[in-house]
Amino acid sequence: MKGTVATLVFFAAGCAAGWADLIPESVVESDVTTWILYVLMFLVGIGIGSNPDLKKIIRAIDPRLLVLPLASIAGTLVLSACVSLLTGWGVSDGLAVGGGMGYYSLSSILISQYKEASLGAQLAAELGTIALLSNIFRELFTLVASPFLARRFGPFAPITSAGATAIDVCLPVILKSSGERMLPAAVISGIISDFSVPLLVPLFCSF
Amino acid sequence: MFNVLLVMFAGIAAGYLFRKMKFTASAGKAAGVVIWVMLFALGVEIGSDPEVRGNLSVLGLQALLFAAAGVIGSVLAAVLVYRTLFRNGSGIAAGESPDMEDREGRR
CATH class of the missing domain: 1.20.5 (Single alpha-helices involved in coiled-coils or other helix-helix interfaces)
Structure with missing residues (x-):
């Protein structure tokens, strides 16, 4: 939760700074952000590679549990493609937004950087903002609605609704509404959704 | 386009090789800070464009x-x-x- 608020604060501060013309044009136009993005992706990679629990997690996997995040990603992508048709965005744009799987910071950054080639800077920034907001909404909804989702749609529903956040922000509320025994399912689903974001979002940005 | 994935896989390899060293544990925190910088930059792009603002x-x-x-x-x-x-x-x-x-x- 703290992280979500901080995210919004930095985004809003940037909006205010841009609106007030505090940042010189030359910095906005430069490709500094591309290089910062490379640094970010390298750090994300180090985080994955050095995870001390990686082997433990892989050993603990019930193969059937792998189906859960894959189905969740597929379901998200199908409906996101439908929404893109409703809203006038291209299908690949909608897939990129849905591919964020709740990982709003990384997905919005990747989209605003890599959609620039096909959409232009303005539309890429707009789609990045949609990715940021929609993935935050998804996290907030899951935090609030988990008990309802678990009761009405079964113990897996809060896990898949949380997407990548099943492993951190939403984990406590998932365990509370679906039961402690859902920990392996939540962890595996969260990790796979998490890892899929830096793979799927750039992929859908390349179309 | 796929440079970004290449960089991430280089990071995964580096993270795995140096997983015993202390600095890898703070990669997540460092990523958090970089993410804030990038979100600020995205905000600047939104805020400085009157059309997007509207x-x-x-x-x-x-x-x-x-x-x-x-x-x-x-x-x-x-x-x-x-x-x-x-x-x-x-x-x-x-x-x-x-x-x-x-x-x-x-x-």
Whole structure:
């Protein structure tokens, strides 16, 4: 939760700074952000590679549990493609937004950087903002609605609704509404959704 | 385009090779800081463009639709997987549970 608020604060501060013309044009136009993005992706990679629990997690996997995040990603992508048709965005744009799987910071950054080639800077920034907001909404909804989702749609529903956040922000509320025994399912689903974001979002940005 | 994936896989290799060293543990925190810088930059891009500024309410509405798509799509998937593979409720609790560090700042 703290992280979500901080995210919004930095985004809003940037909006205010841009609106007030505090940042010189030359910095906005430069490709500094591309290089910062490379640094970010390298750090994300180090985080994955050095995870001390990686082997433990892989050993603990019930193969059937792998189906859960894959189905969740597929379901998200199908409906996101439908929404893109409703809203006038291209299908690949909608897939990129849905591919964020709740990982709003990384997905919005990747989209605003890599959609620039096909959409232009303005539309890429707009789609990045949609990715940021929609993935935050998804996290907030899951935090609030988990008990309802678990009761009405079964113990897996809060896990898949949380997407990548099943492993951190939403984990406590998932365990509370679906039961402690859902920990392996939540962890595996969260990790796979998490890892899929830096793979799927750039992929859908390349179309 | 795929440079970004290349860089990430280089990071995974580096993280695995140096996993015993202290600095790899702070990679998540460092990523959190870089993410804030990038979100600030995205904000600047939005704020400095009058046309985008005027579109913010439309963008918010479309974001709601995409959020609904994600929630509904994934919940349908959860129902389907639960009914087809886990009906008897077995196997879910199997395996030890890895300790989760606080990664909230990374998101």
